[in-house]
Amino acid sequence: xxxxxxxxxxxxxxxxxxxxxxxxxxxxxxxxxxxxxxxxxxxxxxxxxxxxxxxxxxxxxxxxxxxxxxxxxxxxxxxxxxxxxxxxxxxxxxxxxx
Numbered sequence: 001x002x003x004x005x006x007x008x009x010x011x012x013x014x015x016x017x018x019x020x021x022x023x024x025x026x027x028x029x030x031x032x033x034x035x036x037x038x039x040x041x042x043x044x045x046x047x048x049x050x051x052x053x054x055x056x057x058x059x060x061x062x063x064x065x066x067x068x069x070x071x072x073x074x075x076x077x078x079x080x081x082x083x084x085x086x087x088x089x090x091x092x093x094x095x096x097x098x
Contacts, residue, residue: 002080003078008091010097017094024087025057029055032052032053032054037049040072047065075091
């Protein structure tokens with residue numbers, strides 16, 4: 001069992017991220033023991049809070065970002081034999097570079 005953290009200061013493009021994470025869960029769900037995060041999604045004034053266990057994932061809107069608050073995303077993945085490089089590259093491709 002291992003874990004890794006993904007950090008980003010650029011916003012995610014919501015549709016791309018949802019599609020990518022759905023694919024990761026579908027392919028690696030049995031090995032995804034736990035995953036969670038707080039996300040900065042373009043065009044969404046609130047934090048997006050997501051969590052999951054194996055193939056069961058849930059996302060919901062959290063509190064609104066503060067006016068002067070620095071927005072960022074933090075995601076944690078815990079699992080067995082997860083392809084960290086592939087997941088990180090895929091997440092990076094879902095970011096909107098500012």
